[in-house]
Amino acid sequence: MNTSVKIVLDSRPMSNGQYSVYLQIIKARQRKKIKIGLKCFKENFENEQFLKAHPNYKEENKILIKRKVKAEDIIRGFQLDDKDFSLEEFEDKFRGKQINRKLVIPFFDEIIDELTTSHRLGNARAYSETKNALLKFSNDKVKFTDITPEFLEKFEVYMRFRGNRDGGIAFKMRELRSLIKKAIQRKIMSKDDYPFDEYKISKLKTKTKKRALTLEDFRKFKNVDLTERPELLEAYHYFMFSFYTRGMNFVDMMKLKKSDIKNNRIIYTRSKTKGNFSLELNAKANEIINYYSDKNQSDYVFPILLHNEMTPLQIENRKHKVLSRFNYKLREIAKIAKIETHLTSYVARHSFATIMKNTGVSTDVISELMGHSNVQITMTYLKEFDNSILDNAVKKLDDI
Template structure:
């Protein structure tokens, strides 16, 4: 039950000219908010929520007060009729005419956010949002608005996604993207905070099974010894994959930004792009061999790998370059897997997972590797890493020298 009271009051503190500001006070759940009405008077000219006859233009201004109080009561009544709870700030926005427009089309707002991400160089995020946007268009068209999105709407969207072959993981991904858009609209005060359909529709109910793909020790050896004499175009992908495995599963983003200045005194020092954790690892001989290969290319850039070809690229150019090279890299890894008779969908992530899995198979402590590449939350992985000395991890990492 929504309980709120409205009253016209004077501010207790007079201004320099001796007059007091007139406020509309709303009291709700033992909390109050005073909204200035732009009217002022002497304390002796105000009584019982109205100006006395001694106040100049008291009749006109009393009529204004009645209209303002009436508007406030209508707003509260509208909230009650709609069964919609409200905050004091939301009441003030309604009272002042700062109306949150739930009639804004969801797809239009999606496009606005996608454009912002694209300009900021967040191409992967923009693509993910665009895919969700297109999915919603197929489900409901282009013209539905935020107020149409209810828990029932989300349940039906989930059914639509299942009918189109999506499993829990894919559905949860789409729902998280949709929820993020909803939250952005609320944060920007484009729509009110309530109602909030994702309070009743729980994305957490979509249990996601881990979908780790990792090479066995035997598969790893086949990849490592694959003959590329007749397939020189695959050498780049081969080097990237092995380098990732050898360097504790360094991800593609970090490899892309790795600079020669990160390499000192036989070690690699870098900051992980996802967790911002500091990594300090020994350069084992197989890693040195790959580094020597790229050093010999004598390219005029500070980057180790020929992924970013210039140092003055904009964020957008970097994002496009990453997407282009990563796509090519993953495509070539599938060719390598076929040549090596490995029946797994090889990708850059498989290198990260294989690092942890192979160490486990070779008897490394689970506490040390923490099966980290299988965690969905990379911050957990970083937390485990911090518990062990770099030297300890170096010892485990040397396993790859003689494989």
Template sequence: MSSIKIVLRKKGLADGTYPVCLRITKDRKTKYLNTIFKSSEREWDSPSGCFNKNNANYIQNNRLLLKIKARALKVYADLEFEKESFNLAEFGQRFRVDSNPSNDAVFSFWEEIVSELKLAGRMGNAAMYEETMKSVKNFCGHRKITFQDITNTFLNKYEAWLRSRGGTDGGISIKQRTLRAMYNKAIERNIIKDIDHPFKTYKISKLKGQGIKKALDFDQVSKIINFNISKFPHLADARNYFIFSFYTRGMNYTDMMVLKWQDVDAKTISYIRNKTKGRFVITILPPVREILNYYQKHSLPTKYVFPILLRDGLTPSQIANRKKKTLAKYNRDLKEIAGICGIKKSLSSYVARHSFANCLKQKGVATDVIGESLGHKDLTTTQVYLKELGSNVLDKAVELLL
């Protein structure tokens, strides 16, 4: 048996009135949810569960009580439809979100996610969430918004606002993806329901990033491979990092920074990609072996392969700060190398990953194999087949670049 009623709860308040509550009874258990009203016994009609004529605004107040009860009935029916069983705590959570938008505040939840990411040591993700949150706050004029405010129209206006401030497709895409991830976390935690999800109609895929246009062809990569570091010793690390990334299927800077000697054996490098948590086992090709040998002689006495983190035991915050500083220098050095080599395209750390994919394509490797070698997870019909491919297939594809 279950029932939903509006009642005057006999729990007196300091001013002599009583709280008007929504009472839900299910499986012989009862839960009370406060409304915004309170009343004296003289103004309340218990049999009908509403205000009587002694209440000055009884008609208006009773209309709102009917809406509250109707909302409660809908929430109850939705839960019955969605789940085989649910408890009163779940009902209360769902009802509060529906009935009190202030509990649905976007920025307080967003700040909570940022704090959790920092606590978990995921400083890169935390920085991205924090940067996007600041951007959305500026767009909103620092007014409070709820999840119900995030609509297709809101997202399109935010995109236009970013473009008016020089935003590119790639940068806008990153911010919209971060906003979508935060929205999805709210759904996962039952803060909101997956109804009228704005990202079902606002398609981030329309934002075509410019990354692939920055990719080098193999002739250009060869210039960096053959770059004479003896004449420019201050650029040795930048050249080595770029070539190492290129020949390890586009390993990104973060993963290179924390790569440990224990991840390297006689024939392979094994690591888990920080961004996607996918595991990679990569055959060590001659250019990579040459670079590993170089750092066995020149690296610091730490557990890390590359002399980026200066000592062991750094905190996540210290690692994030070190990454920011060294990545900026790496990118500056790459631009200097590009100038010396006569490469007109903008050169940065991520270009090695784009160039790896572009050069495989130049060599005639199938697009699906390239996607698998990069660890992409968004392949559709080819994904089932590609899972059957062993690492040897991918390593042979990479060997075409030698």
């Protein structure tokens, strides 16, 4: 298997304008970059070495040569042993780490680090939640060979005892199954020890009841008096905007830019399904946009992402923080409006579809909007209709 090693600069500068220097290894079209503790200005680096303008360039070039030679020696050692190594094993060897790769928790950390580095932060968070649950059930010494069907049954019982429901248990079991498949791919675990052929996640009843407001409760929410609770107005606006924009979810509202609004239409691609939407803004949605027009100086419509240069990690943390606050405030509004339904951001999405259906809009047009167990099916149905049909359907909401 062809493997190449090269000294490269990071693709993005640090705050001081300098770039970190990495050892880059490419194997089987997979790439890993390992920091080697050096940095420089871009104009002082060329052909894998520092130029004369770089301070101490001779000494630091010697370091670069030593790091590259060390990397090539490690690869040659793997080849002499006829070992099909992973990039993670290479990095462990390069850094001198003595890691027992048969242990589950260190491998969790390894995958979480990879996902974080590649900015797949939602996936990283999902793996972290599963790792933490497993740590509470077992310990950091659990091996892949310990994870048997019987182990999984006991893990399920433990999570249920801790208050997890079928949906939450199935979520963590799927993440654990994904980790085990990665371990098998990287030759850390044998296919013969795969436990999910016998333990079936499908036995968990993961279909959750969709919550939606009745027309009566929606009117209570819409007409709620928040004069004495102005801190709840933001959550009220986000819920109503989602409702009036065909159930736009929170992430898409968060990422919605002022440039996405043209000729009184919102044109955007849904983050989750990558489906393209073009929808007309009604008067009430426009009022909400106008309310925030001078409250956010960034490119975004709503003051969720506060500036344009946020990193992926900052965006993920901001989303988590604001969404938690949003859902908490919705529960407070529900108390004031005397609504018994447990309100979350997603209730706006499902309420839109349900109320549209109950006001006489064709089932074919809304295609049981957001009621499908497979969201892709819903999006496929929606694409069959011209925007004008959908816009006219939404206008019925103005009279509610």
